[in-house]
Amino acid sequence: MAQAVWGYDSDNGPERWHENYPLAKGDKQSPIEINSKDVKHDSSLSSWHASYDPGAAKTILNNGRTCRVVFDDTFDRSVLRGGPLTGAYRLRQLHLHWGSSDDHGSEHVIDGVKYAAELHMVHWNPKHGNFAGALKQPDGVAVVGIFLKVGNTPKPEMKRILEEIDNIKTKGKEAPFQHFDPSILFPKSRDYWTYHGSFTTPPCEECITWILLREPIEVSADQMAKLRSLSKNPENEPMNPLVDNWRPPQPVKGRIVRASFK
Numbered sequence: 001m002a003q004a005v006w007g008y009d010s011d012n013g014p015e016r017w018h019e020n021y022p023l024a025k026g027d028k029q030s031p032i033e034i035n036s037k038d039v040k041h042d043s044s045l046s047s048w049h050a051s052y053d054p055g056a057a058k059t060i061l062n063n064g065r066t067c068r069v070v071f072d073d074t075f076d077r078s079v080l081r082g083g084p085l086t087g088a089y090r091l092r093q094l095h096l097h098w099g100s101s102d103d104h105g106s107e108h109v110i111d112g113v114k115y116a117a118e119l120h121m122v123h124w125n126p127k128h129g130n131f132a133g134a135l136k137q138p139d140g141v142a143v144v145g146i147f148l149k150v151g152n153t154p155k156p157e158m159k160r161i162l163e164e165i166d167n168i169k170t171k172g173k174e175a176p177f178q179h180f181d182p183s184i185l186f187p188k189s190r191d192y193w194t195y196h197g198s199f200t201t202p203p204c205e206e207c208i209t210w211i212l213l214r215e216p217i218e219v220s221a222d223q224m225a226k227l228r229s230l231s232k233n234p235e236n237e238p239m240n241p242l243v244d245n246w247r248p249p250q251p252v253k254g255r256i257v258r259a260s261f262k
């Protein structure tokens with residue numbers, strides 16, 4: 001019987017999400033393709049600042065759709081501010097999207113370039129009370145997107161997340177993940193694109209201010225292979241590689257993408 005739950009397979013993938021999640025056909029959906037020629041440099045955009053408490057990191061888990069690190073967001077402990085944002089947004093979780101091979105896997109596509117993976121740091125606006133409330137607001141959530149490309153000088157900090165993969169191989173597995181400051185994953189440059197969009201997974205609420213970093217970080221081919229060794233299935237079921245958990249670009253529908261850089 002067809003899975004009632006959404007996923008990335010032919011019978012429950014992005015082309016069919018709208019059947020159970022009507023927002024998926026909205027006018028401000030993510031991801032999108034960014035074409036530099038259509039981007040508007042906005043000199044009024046300030047730089048963004050993350051002040052994260054390494055002690056806020058709690059656990060890392062495989063939920064069968066991605067690998068997610070969860071943080072304590074019960075108070076303003078790890079926050080993102082500045083850039084296109086008003087106020088401080090609390091870091092709640094980070095997760096990744098990746099491909100079955102190095103030539104694709106990112107959700108946003110930049111001038112036709114698909115990266116091997118895309119890392120999302122999800123923050124929410126505490127003025128809306130809690131995360132569930134923030135999802136209902138256009139300024140509720142801010143996601144920093146970092147592109148991952150395969151290279152020969154991998155970022156040592158990515159090692160920490162990928163070393164934990166061995167402990168969360170199958171769906172439902174969770175492991176402690178503490179003393180981790182995700183800002184070590186940021187590239188040198190703070191240049192970014194920003195636009196208004198949605199979750200790239202159901203229910204696809206249009207509550208996200210996207211902040212996409214222009215400079216990709218490098219990972220090794222081995223690290224990508226490690227990510228692809230995760231299974232979509234629980235431990236008592238056959239290994240089903242967790243790969244291609246990305247949504248394709250959605251219609252821009254007249255939205256303006258602004259750049260913090262010329």
Ligand SMILES: CCc1c(F)c(F)c(S(N)(=O)=O)c(F)c1F
Nearest residue numbers: 120122141143198199200201208
């Ligand atoms: C509801 C949990 C959740 C996701 F599952 C998710 F995929 C994203 S995404 N890819 O747009 O960054 C979120 F921001 C998010 F908060």
Ligand SMILES: [Zn+2]
Nearest residue numbers: 095097120200
């Ligand atoms: Zn994501």
